Amino acid sequence: MKRIIICMAIILAGLVSIAQETSSSNSNVSVDYSINIVNRYIWRGLLYNSSPNIQPDLSLSVGNFSFGSWASYSFNQNYAEVDLYLTYSMGPFSATLFDYYNENEADMTSVKYFTWDRKLTGHALEGTIAWNGTESFPLRVLAATFFYGNDRDENGDQYYSTYFEVGYPFNLNDYTIDLFLGGTPAKGLYHTNANIVNLGLTVSKDVKVTDHFSLPLSASFVVNPAKEDVYFVVGLTLK
Numbered sequence: 001m002k003r004i005i006i007c008m009a010i011i012l013a014g015l016v017s018i019a020q021e022t023s024s025s026n027s028n029v030s031v032d033y034s035i036n037i038v039n040r041y042i043w044r045g046l047l048y049n050s051s052p053n054i055q056p057d058l059s060l061s062v063g064n065f066s067f068g069s070w071a072s073y074s075f076n077q078n079y080a081e082v083d084l085y086l087t088y089s090m091g092p093f094s095a096t097l098f099d100y101y102n103e104n105e106a107d108m109t110s111v112k113y114f115t116w117d118r119k120l121t122g123h124a125l126e127g128t129i130a131w132n133g134t135e136s137f138p139l140r141v142l143a144a145t146f147f148y149g150n151d152r153d154e155n156g157d158q159y160y161s162t163y164f165e166v167g168y169p170f171n172l173n174d175y176t177i178d179l180f181l182g183g184t185p186a187k188g189l190y191h192t193n194a195n196i197v198n199l200g201l202t203v204s205k206d207v208k209v210t211d212h213f214s215l216p217l218s219a220s221f222v223v224n225p226a227k228e229d230v231y232f233v234v235g236l237t238l239k
Contacts (some may be wrong), residue, residue: 032068033058038235041072041079044163044182044190045198045224047231048072049079064089078106092134098126102150119156124149133169138166142182151189161188165198178202195226 035056041049044091052075059068066087073080101123103111112124128144142165151159182198184190190197204218207239216237223230 016090028063029227030061031059031239032061033185035238037121037238038233040231040233041074042220042222042231044165045222045227045229046190047229048081048125049052049077051075051077051079058131061086076105078134080105092132094130094132096128098128100124100149101128104148118148119152121149138169142167146189159189162186163190163197174191176204178204191226197224197226199223199225 021051033056035054038053038055040051040215041048041053052077053072055070055072056089057068057070058065061067066089067085069082069084070215071080071082077229081100081101081102083101085096087094087096101113103113103122111120113122115121116123124146125148126144126146128142130143131139131141133140135199142163144164145160145162147157147160151161153159161184163178163182163184165182169176169178171177179197179201180198183194183196185194200220200222201213202218202220204216206214206216208214216239218233218235218237220233220235
């Protein structure tokens with residue numbers, strides 16, 4: 001419970017900081033939203049839903065802080081996910097607190113949004129730090145660890161599942177290509193032992209529809225070497 005209070009305090013502190021900066025200078029405030037549509041939901045090399053998903057994202061940014069919500073809803077299955085995140089950025093560095101929440105819409109009573117008991121909650125809290133690269137050196141590095149919630153082992157104890165990823169984006173003609181490699185150092189959510197779980201590339205391009213409108217399209221080839229799985233994901237973004 002103490003961890004939950006600490007995490008909520010961090011979120012509230014971030015929101016207070018955002019509110020204070022908003023009142024002092026509206027020029028630093030921005031609101032952003034997007035809607036992604038993908039043929040299946042793959043995350044860090046794991047298949048979360050094999051049906052098409054719609055994934056809205058809404059965020060408010062003030063100065064170095066960004067607070068938002070991201071979700072994923074299946075078109076023809078009962079999978080639903082609604083997440084919150086609070087990010088602090090300084091140059092190419094960023095630190096983010098995520099609250100992931102999953103539920104089965106066929107049985108809304110199976111988990112409750114305001115239940116935070118460690119062994120009952122549908123929430124999972126994760127902290128991440130990232131180097132997002134620079135224009136001259138675009139290599140990106142991510143480290144992420146779950147520290148509370150439904151990231152549990154068969155005994156109900158916390159896994160503390162950890163994930164590392166490196167990526168390298170570059171431009172080729174009109175395309176942006178992002179190479180990535182991700183893995184886990186121990187048993188947990190991603191695999192039963194240390195292993196590479198996410199390997200592949202994403203190719204994206206803005207396709208011109210009219211003189212005033214372009215449609216961002218992407219295609220990802222993803223391999224999970226640990227599970228010997230392979231996926232091909234296509235998506236489009238509406239903004």
